[in-house]
Amino acid sequence: MTKTIIKKQSKKAFKADVDHSNGRWVRNFNDQLIRTVAMNAMDNDQRDLNTILNADIDDLTGGDDDSKANEVDNLLAELNGMIGLRSVKDYVADLVEQIRVEQLLEDKLPESNRPTYHMVFAGAPGTGKTTVARIIAKLFYNLGILPKDTVSEVSRADLVGRYVGQTEAQTSTAIRNAMGGVLFVDEAYQLTQVNSENDFGKQAVETFITELENNRDKFVAIFAGYTDEMNQFLEANPGLRSRVPLTLEFEDYTPEEIAEIVVAIVKKDWTFNDGLLKSIVVNKYKQLPDAERSNGRWARNFADKLIAQHKLWLGEHPDTEEVTAISDDLLFDSMSWE
Numbered sequence: 001m002t003k004t005i006i007k008k009q010s011k012k013a014f015k016a017d018v019d020h021s022n023g024r025w026v027r028n029f030n031d032q033l034i035r036t037v038a039m040n041a042m043d044n045d046q047r048d049l050n051t052i053l054n055a056d057i058d059d060l061t062g063g064d065d066d067s068k069a070n071e072v073d074n075l076l077a078e079l080n081g082m083i084g085l086r087s088v089k090d091y092v093a094d095l096v097e098q099i100r101v102e103q104l105l106e107d108k109l110p111e112s113n114r115p116t117y118h119m120v121f122a123g124a125p126g127t128g129k130t131t132v133a134r135i136i137a138k139l140f141y142n143l144g145i146l147p148k149d150t151v152s153e154v155s156r157a158d159l160v161g162r163y164v165g166q167t168e169a170q171t172s173t174a175i176r177n178a179m180g181g182v183l184f185v186d187e188a189y190q191l192t193q194v195n196s197e198n199d200f201g202k203q204a205v206e207t208f209i210t211e212l213e214n215n216r217d218k219f220v221a222i223f224a225g226y227t228d229e230m231n232q233f234l235e236a237n238p239g240l241r242s243r244v245p246l247t248l249e250f251e252d253y254t255p256e257e258i259a260e261i262v263v264a265i266v267k268k269d270w271t272f273n274d275g276l277l278k279s280i281v282v283n284k285y286k287q288l289p290d291a292e293r294s295n296g297r298w299a300r301n302f303a304d305k306l307i308a309q310h311k312l313w314l315g316e317h318p319d320t321e322e323v324t325a326i327s328d329d330l331l332f333d334s335m336s337w338e
Contacts, residue, residue, distance in 0.1 A: 121224040123250025126295030137182040150181035167200035189229035192236035212243040265303035272326040
């Protein structure tokens with residue numbers, strides 16, 4: 001192991017860490033490195049215990065640069081494999097490329113240009129916001145933006161208390177628990193929608209304002225909700241827009257995309273007439289009132305009902321040989337489901 005490698009990796013690990021306890025951090029890092037060497041030596045009785053290998057450093061810091069770069073590509077492929085979400089996919093790909101360029105020019109860029117990655121996910125429910133948040137957490141981890149790939153999900157009920165001082169404490173706890181990873185605030189607009197002097201939602205936002213700035217390099221906050229409501233949320237406090245600069249718009253799925261989702265879910269374990277099912281789902285979803293178009297949630301519920309109905313049919317026909325084959329008759333019956 002060269003001194004250059006350990007210097008580079010320890011510097012990167014220190015910058016990514018949320019503790020920054022100086023000498024204590026160095027001692028803990030060295031202790032963890034020694035334990036890593038010992039654990040790796042157990043798997044190879046031929047190695048020299050007095051020599052720290054590059055592989056030991058990679059194990060301690062979450063993998064070598066090449067493996068992390070490959071994982072970033074795999075995660076982008078996973079995102080691109082999702083149905084729909086064209087603008088989201090393009091935005092995330094551009095963001096990843098921007099981060100890679102910034103890291104390449106890190107030594108040349110001024111410290112004041114350090115970017116902020118807090119963001120808004122705007123769109124209707126069922127459009128994949130939680131799934132994308134988890135992918136972004138893993139992307140940021142493998143890009144070295146965050147030391148963890150975790151997502152902590154909270155809502156108004158987790159942040160807003162019932163009496164003075166409780167909201168600030170609950171919000172601070174939620175942020176502290178998410179440190180190092182992503183904090184996903186679902187339906188964040190509910191923090192500012194209640195127009196009452198006795199509501200403490202605004203205190204939660206004010207607590208966020210401070211933490212979003214002071215700890216912007218220690219965690220990433222994602223505020224999610226309907227597009228119009230999230231615009232109102234950002235306008236509720238003059239400090240929010242500057243601290244949450246990124247917005248990803250999650251479009252509603254088209255009827256054709258809903259059909260693709262249904263087919264993908266059912267196809268995991270069952271066989272059926274793909275073309276017939278797609279046609280039925282497209283027609284059913286087109287006829288739904290706007291208020292009932294819950295995107296991916298509708299697709300999942302429809303797929304679950306189709307599978308459940310097929311299992312009921314199997315209960316009435318126990319001698320069926322092709323138990324995984326869903327009949328066209330059942331697919332036609334689904335056209336009349338409420």
